[in-house]
């Protein structure tokens with residue numbers, strides 16, 4: 316029987332257990348890591364989680380005006396270094412989530428920046444209008460992801476995660492609603508996936524092939540003209556094919572925000588069954604027994620949790636006590 320406390324690997328990274336703190340955005344006024352942020356990550360690491368994905372981290376200096384952590388030039392590296400050092404003290408892995416927000420930012424908070432997007436489609440959540448990206452801008456954003464990944468490596472991160480979920484720029488390229496391009500980046504799912512594939516490729520070239528790259532994707536956009544199930548299958552197959560190290564499966568989670576239970580379980584189980592790649596299931600994971608059942612009934616092997624850590628920092632300790640009570644005779648696998 317597999318347990319949530321197995322000492323295992325996610326791709327090439329050793330993990331002390333199967334729990335991952337899913338990304339929660341960190342606020343900062345100037346893009347730099349503050350002492351308060353470092354303290355928060357040290358506390359998370361002390362909690363006994365296996366790995367932490369940072370809050371979305373901006374790859375573009377222009378978006379640095381947003382009150383979110385950035386990693387868009389060498390000047391940001393020393394702050395991130397302090398953060399990774401604080402986490403590594405506790406035998407916990409730390410992954411930098413890299414993001415370009417684009418039209419997902421609300422107008423008024425973006426200092427007059429004109430949002431760019433695959434097509435000039437206003438954002439469904441924020442209403443922010445967008446200008447269609449030129450080919451040169453597509454290549455430029457890819458390069459910014461590559462530069463940020465290199466900075467992440469220099470800052471001591473154990474890997475990076477491309478945020479390609481939740482309607483941010485990378486996710487918009489995948490989604491027919493936002494991507495109405497008629498060039499090689501739009502139309503078929505092969506074309507809509509091209510931005511993600513090329514970005515992954517330039518990041519690999521920048522960081523070296525031994526540096527883990529995870530990708531967070533939607534299994535559903537929650538809109539009628541969002542990605543289809545077949546699109547999602549194609550995206551997962553492609554990520555496996557290009558050598559991504561793990562896929563974190565999410566979706567437009569806001570309609571599910573008050574549900575308990577892992578609402579993307581079926582899609583994640585299918586992706587894990589069909590692709591030999593570590594799959595992280597995120598969204599609604601709350602109960603040790605439910606996660607244990609999923610772990611043993613599917614090929615999903617890691618569990619992301621965001622809000623549970625914000626509410627109860629000692630949640631892993633509680634799970635450990637529950638585990639010892641319920642599975643007293645089960646041995647923990649040690650790799």
Ligand SMILES: Cc1cc2nc3c(=O)[nH]c(=O)nc-3n(C[C@H](O)[C@H](O)[C@H](O)COP(=O)(O)O)c2cc1C
Pocket residue numbers: 337338339340341369370371412478480481531565568597598599600619620621622623
């Ligand atoms: C306050 C808050 C901030 C979040 N920030 C991010 C983020 O920066 N990047 C991301 O991929 N997801 C972000 N999420 C979504 C979570 O990573 C996760 O997918 C979602 O909360 C569902 O998981 P949960 O049920 O365990 O909370 C955020 C969620 C919350 C509640």
